[in-house]
Amino acid sequence: MSFNRMKEKVEYGDTVLVHVGFDNMLPFIVQKGVTHQTKFGAVRHDKLIGKKYGTKFQCPRGWVYIMHPTPELWTLSLPHRTQILYTTDISMVIFQLDLKPGSVVVEAGTGSGSLSHAILRTIQPSGHLHTFEFHEERSMKAREEFEDHGLSQFVTVTHRDVCGDGFQLEGVADAVFLDLPRPWECVGSAKKAMKTEGGRICTFSPCIEQVQRSCEELSKHGFSEISTMECLLRNYNIQFAKLQNMNFGDDDAEDSKTSVKDAEDPSATSPVKGDGDSGKNGSDDCTPAKVAKQEPEVTTPKSSNPKSKTTAGSSEVSSYCFTSAVPALPMQGHTGFLTFASLLTH
Ligand SMILES: C[S@@+](CC[C@H](N)C(=O)[O-])C[C@H]1O[C@@H](n2cnc3c(N)ncnc32)[C@H](O)[C@@H]1O
Known part of the structure; x- marks a missing residue:
C-alpha cells in the first residue's frame, strides 16, 4: 500500500526503492525475514521497518537511501x-x-x-x-x-x-x-x-x-x-559570465589617454582576478542589467609593451556581468x- 498515498515510515508489504547509486535503484516489497544484496552489502528487510522514507540506511560497506515509490522513480x-x-x-x-x-x-x-x-x-x-x-x-x-x-x-x-x-x-x-x-x-x-x-x-x-x-x-x-x-x-548548465564593455576610444579621447597613462604605470595595473572572485573584489556587483565600473580583468602577465597593456587593461573599464544557461552538448x-x-x- 505505498503508491496510493505518501507515508512516513516503512512497513511490511511496502514497495520500497533502494537508491544504491546515481543510476542504480533496487525495487522490492518489504517482507519478514527476507534479505536483498547490494554492492554495499546486505539490506535486511526487518531492519527497514520503522525507518523514515528518504533517510540513509547503513549497509556493511556503505550506505543507501530508502526511497518512497513515485511513478517517476x-x-x-x-x-x-x-x-x-x-x-x-x-x-x-x-x-x-x-x-x-x-x-x-x-x-x-x-x-x-x-x-x-x-x-x-x-x-x-x-x-x-x-x-x-x-x-x-x-x-x-x-x-x-x-x-x-x-x-x-x-x-x-x-x-x-x-x-x-x-x-x-x-x-x-x-x-x-x-x-x-x-x-x-x-x-x-x-x-x-x-x-x-x-x-x-x-x-x-x-x-x-x-x-x-x-x-x-x-x-x-x-x-x-x-x-x-x-x-x-535538454539539460542546461548555469554559468556566470563577465564581459568587458567595448570602448572604441573616439568619444573618450581624454579618458583613453588617461587609460594609456595608467596602463604604462605598472603601479596602476590591477591584480589579476579570476571568474570565481567574490565579495570585496566586486563580483557581488555581477547582477544582470547592472553595468558596473570595476577593476579590469588582466589576463596577460605584466609586460613591458605598453600597447598590450593598453588593450588588456585600463583602470576604468566597465563590464557587464550576467547569468546564462548554456545547453549541454549530449542530448537524449x-x-x-x-x-x-x-x-x-x-
Ligand atoms: C511499447 S509497449 C507499451 C509500453 C507502455 N506504454 C509503458 O510505458 O510501459 C507496447 C505493448 O503493446 C502490446 N500490444 C501490441 N499490440 C497490441 C494489441 N493489438 N492489443 C493489445 N496490446 C498490444 C504489446 O504486447 C506491448 O506490451
Whole structure:
C-alpha cells in the first residue's frame, strides 16, 4: 500500500526503492525475514521497518537511501518487460490528455506499466484506468503489480488484442492512449469508447510513417486539432559570465589617454582576478542589467609593451556581468512522436 498515498515510515508489504547509486535503484516489497544484496552489502528487510522514507540506511560497506515509490522513480527502476515511456513523454501525455482526478482513461498496450502508474496517480481517487494488453503473461504481471502497489481498485487490466477485437467499451472514456505498433487499426473502437461529449486521444509512434497513417485515420473518424510533437530532454548548465564593455576610444579621447597613462604605470595595473572572485573584489556587483565600473580583468602577465597593456587593461573599464544557461552538448535521442487529437462530440 505505498503508491496510493505518501507515508512516513516503512512497513511490511511496502514497495520500497533502494537508491544504491546515481543510476542504480533496487525495487522490492518489504517482507519478514527476507534479505536483498547490494554492492554495499546486505539490506535486511526487518531492519527497514520503522525507518523514515528518504533517510540513509547503513549497509556493511556503505550506505543507501530508502526511497518512497513515485511513478517517476518506478519508471527508472521497474522490471522491463517491454520498451517503456519515460517521464519526459509521460508528463506531456498527462498534460495534453487533460487528465485529472476523476478522469476515465483507456490505454493500450499496458506493456511494463510505466505510463499506467503515472496515469493512476493523476486520476485518483475517483477516476479509472482501463488498460489492455494482448500478451497474456504481461497482462497478468501488470495486474499483480497494481495489486501489490495498492492500485487495483483504480484499474482494470484486460488481456485482449484491441486491434482485432476492439476495446468493447462505449461512451466511458475522457481520454485514450495508444502505444501499439498499428494504432490506426483501433481508432474507430477508441472513438466508440469515448464519452459522447468527446475527449482527447494520443498515439505514440517511433516512425513518422506510422504517425501519417494515424493522422489520416483520426481525421477520417472526425477527430480535430490533430498535432504531433516530439519531446526531447535538454539539460542546461548555469554559468556566470563577465564581459568587458567595448570602448572604441573616439568619444573618450581624454579618458583613453588617461587609460594609456595608467596602463604604462605598472603601479596602476590591477591584480589579476579570476571568474570565481567574490565579495570585496566586486563580483557581488555581477547582477544582470547592472553595468558596473570595476577593476579590469588582466589576463596577460605584466609586460613591458605598453600597447598590450593598453588593450588588456585600463583602470576604468566597465563590464557587464550576467547569468546564462548554456545547453549541454549530449542530448537524449528520439523516443517517439506523440500525436494528439480532440473529439468534440459524437
Ligand atoms: C511499447 S509497449 C507499451 C509500453 C507502455 N506504454 C509503458 O510505458 O510501459 C507496447 C505493448 O503493446 C502490446 N500490444 C501490441 N499490440 C497490441 C494489441 N493489438 N492489443 C493489445 N496490446 C498490444 C504489446 O504486447 C506491448 O506490451
